[in-house]
Amino acid sequence: MAFPLPRGITPPEISFLAEMEMVTILPRQRLEGLELLGGPVEPLLPPRRASLPLWLALLLKRQRRANILPPTWLHPESLSLILEIETQHHEYQHAFSPPPPLPGQPSLRDRGQRPVAVPRYTPDGGRYYPAPPFLPQNVAQDHVPSGEPPSLPFHWLEVGTMLLDAASDDLVDPDQTRRLLKELREVRTAKIRSGVDVLDVASTGGGGVALTGVGAMEVGEGRGFIAGVVDGLRKIGASKEQARREQMAEDMANGGYDATQDDDDDMEF
Amino acid sequence: MSYYDIDSILTDAQKLPCTFELEVPGLGILEGNPGDNIKAGTRIDLPLWLGEMLSIGARLGTSRLVTLDIPSALSERVMNALKADPRTVDLRALAPHFYSLSERVLELFEEEEMVDVLINTFKKRASEIADHAHNPKGALGDGVEFLRGLDETERQLFRVAHDSAKETRIWAGEAKKR
Numbered sequence: 001m002a003f004p005l006p007r008g009i010t011p012p013e014i015s016f017l018a019e020m021e022m023v024t025i026l027p028r029q030r031l032e033g034l035e036l037l038g039g040p041v042e043p044l045l046p047p048r049r050a051s052l053p054l055w056l057a058l059l060l061k062r063q064r065r066a067n068i069l070p071p072t073w074l075h076p077e078s079l080s081l082i083l084e085i086e087t088q089h090h091e092y093q094h095a096f097s098p099p100p101p102l103p104g105q106p107s108l109r110d111r112g113q114r115p116v117a118v119p120r121y122t123p124d125g126g127r128y129y130p131a132p133p134f135l136p137q138n139v140a141q142d143h144v145p146s147g148e149p150p151s152l153p154f155h156w157l158e159v160g161t162m163l164l165d166a167a168s169d170d171l172v173d174p175d176q177t178r179r180l181l182k183e184l185r186e187v188r189t190a191k192i193r194s195g196v197d198v199l200d201v202a203s204t205g206g207g208g209v210a211l212t213g214v215g216a217m218e219v220g221e222g223r224g225f226i227a228g229v230v231d232g233l234r235k236i237g238a239s240k241e242q243a244r245r246e247q248m249a250e251d252m253a254n255g256g257y258d259a260t261q262d263d264d265d266d267m268e269f
Numbered sequence: 270m271s272y273y274d275i276d277s278i279l280t281d282a283q284k285l286p287c288t289f290e291l292e293v294p295g296l297g298i299l300e301g302n303p304g305d306n307i308k309a310g311t312r313i314d315l316p317l318w319l320g321e322m323l324s325i326g327a328r329l330g331t332s333r334l335v336t337l338d339i340p341s342a343l344s345e346r347v348m349n350a351l352k353a354d355p356r357t358v359d360l361r362a363l364a365p366h367f368y369s370l371s372e373r374v375l376e377l378f379e380e381e382e383m384v385d386v387l388i389n390t391f392k393k394r395a396s397e398i399a400d401h402a403h404n405p406k407g408a409l410g411d412g413v414e415f416l417r418g419l420d421e422t423e424r425q426l427f428r429v430a431h432d433s434a435k436e437t438r439i440w441a442g443e444a445k446k447r
Binding site: 010011012015161165189193194196197199217220221222223224225228229232233235236237238239240243 | 368369371372375376379381384387388391392395396399400402403422425426429430432433434436437439440441442
């Protein structure tokens with residue numbers, strides 16, 4: 001209790017983590033390859049594009065040694081499309097627009113298919129299944145696969161804000177982008193707020209609430225409040241939950257209940 | 270709820286109406302007459318911790334010393350008001366630790382309906398709190414009336430929500446530090 005910071009991580013820490021995201025740059029100067037802790041950086045040769053961590057890209061941009069190519073989703077057209085999904089689409093009235101699909105995950109249009117995990121291989125030949133933040137979601141793409149709607153990556157707010165701050169001259173129509181980002185943020189904050197109604201599901205044993213598509217900064221912002229509400233609901237409902245458990249145990253003892261469901265006694269949040 | 274939690278200590282000190290079933294010699298000090306006896310059938314408000322202990326006989330099946338009653342903060346009248354509109358009730362005036370008190374009371378009494386009413390109240394008020402917490406002016410906006418009626422649990426919730434919203438605004442450069 002003496003620790004002064006609230007539980008969870010603070011916004012500057014979240015944006016620090018977001019700086020690990022890879023972005024595409026167009027170097028203006030040569031630079032030899034660097035051996036960084038996060039992996040080697042290929043040598044920069046001016047007309048050729050390269051993928052760098054965001055922090056290095058921002059550094060080079062500030063020194064006017066490179067231009068950043070904005071990711072596909074940070075385009076006014078994509079953003080307004082996502083905003084339309086968030087506000088108009090009846091399926092997403094109370095949900096968040098879907099995150100970018102993982103490799104092997106079927107896209108939205110053929111959602112009946114089973115996802116097939118696509119492995120990748122490390123230089124040593126070890127197999128792994130990449131997931132964000134180790135998937136490049138913020139690099140510029142030359143050709144957008146047709147039929148693939150744009151989607152917001154996990155670190156959309158942080159990357160978007162940082163690029164608007166440092167590299168607004170590289171973006172397409174920065175003012176419009178800024179306005180759209182702000183609008184998206186407001187729409188989604190309102191959704192998180194109205195989501196309080198379903199939180200009592202999370203407070204009873206075995207329940208949960210899906211947070212698919214919620215960004216890192218939004219999770220960080222809502223963490224204290226949501227955890228507090230769930231905790232409060234759990235405390236108030238404790239006696240009812242107790243009664244339910246007893247009822248369940250009784251049913252089990254009577255044999256009318258097949259004991260497949262395991263009873264986890266202390267579900268603490 | 271932990272040993273050093275001030276809020277749980279303060280919850281323990283909240284009053285619960287108790288009726289003595291037996292005559293107790295020398296306990297008149299509770300009533301304000303030191304040295305006297307407490308007669309059977311006397312109604313006194315006792316702190317939660319004391320009432321809970323004295324009523325324990327009731328649960329063991331032996332003759333009980335006191336019977337407990339539901340405190341006025343959780344009376345039928347309040348429940349009806351909460352059912353009608355959770356937002357207009359001044360919980361702080363009823364009990365500063367309203368939810369912690371009701372938690373403890375619900376451990377003592379079986380009140381299924383009260384649980385539902387309280388859960389609904391907490392949810393409705395929580396979304397209202399979130400609205401106010403995102404107001405950059407803090408507790409000074411037009412919600413003063415509502416925010417004054419928050420109980421201790423809700424105040425903490427408001428503080429957490431307000432702080433995280435503020436931190437994010439500071440990070441985004443929309444607000445200045447302090």
